[in-house]
Amino acid sequence: xxxxxxxxxxxxxxxxxxxxxxxxxxxxxxxxxLCPSFPALSAVQAAVSKTHLQLGAQDVSWxxxxxxxxxxxxxxxxxxxxxxxxxxxxxxxxxxxxSNQTIGKKVTAAxxxxxxxxxxxxxxxxxxxxxxxxxxxxxxxxxxxxSVPPARHGQHLLVAYEPIxxxxxxxxxxxxxxxxxxxxxxxxxxxQYGGRVAGxxxxxxxxSVSAANVRDFIDHQAIEGVLVGSESQQAETFIALLKALE
Ligand code: PGA
Numbered sequence: 001x002x003x004x005x006x007x008x009x010x011x012x013x014x015x016x017x018x019x020x021x022x023x024x025x026x027x028x029x030x031x032x033x034l035c036p037s038f039p040a041l042s043a044v045q046a047a048v049s050k051t052h053l054q055l056g057a058q059d060v061s062w063x064x065x066x067x068x069x070x071x072x073x074x075x076x077x078x079x080x081x082x083x084x085x086x087x088x089x090x091x092x093x094x095x096x097x098x099s100n101q102t103i104g105k106k107v108t109a110a111x112x113x114x115x116x117x118x119x120x121x122x123x124x125x126x127x128x129x130x131x132x133x134x135x136x137x138x139x140x141x142x143x144x145x146x147s148v149p150p151a152r153h154g155q156h157l158l159v160a161y162e163p164i165x166x167x168x169x170x171x172x173x174x175x176x177x178x179x180x181x182x183x184x185x186x187x188x189x190x191x192q193y194g195g196r197v198a199g200x201x202x203x204x205x206x207x208s209v210s211a212a213n214v215r216d217f218i219d220h221q222a223i224e225g226v227l228v229g230s231e232s233q234q235a236e237t238f239i240a241l242l243k244a245l246e
Contacts, residue, residue: 002232045081056084062105074113125165166207
């Protein structure tokens with residue numbers, strides 16, 4: 001999952017997508033999802049259609065339509081070819097003051113329009129230092145998922161463990177810490193939905209993932225994918241990272 005954040009203009013996003021497409025095997029396995037900013041979605045979609053690359057957005061509105069200046073409706077993301085959407089990234093929590101309640105509504109809105117939400121959770125460095133990180137992350141998920149209808153949605157939901165201190169230029173987390181937190185997340189999902197549905201949810205890790213460390217995370221069964229920011233925003237580093245996964 002490539003989180004391009006606010007790093008690329010539309011023309012730059014399209015040319016990066018084209019560079020990736022030229023690497024023939026990319027996107028077949030593992031699945032590769034590009035998440036450009038809103039204005040770039042349709043142009044990147046045009047570039048990646050008929051390839052194995054998938055498209056995702058970086059945010060979505062919590063409701064279907066309305067007088068919400070600046071918001072983007074889930075239906076519009078689908079129309080623009082998105083299958084995924086990142087929800088509740090720590091940068092949105094921090095700079096847009098998004099609460100777990102709002103994030104829960106966004107997850108529900110995304111799911112009801114056939115989008116797969118990538119729900120981000122994670123603790124601050126201070127919360128880890130105080131050893132309350134298990135509680136903080138479990139609580140984030142509890143509040144977010146309280147309003148999200150369970151059962152049939154299990155296979156469409158993804159949860160990314162993104163410790164805030166590990167996002168570049170910090171991190172990365174120790175793989176063992178990421179695996180431990182993946183267990184905390186899995187247990188929170190079991191508590192919410194029961195074992196069968198919880199088993200369908202994919203858990204990702206994000207925070208300073210690079211070609212040099214990606215296998216340390218992905219080779220463990222607890223982590224089923226990675227959310228990559230800075231190293232996905234340039235062809236050389238992203239292609240190297242994807243090659244490390246082959
Ligand atoms: P990073 O970002 O890979 O640059 O640390 C990850 C993210 O914020 O999703």
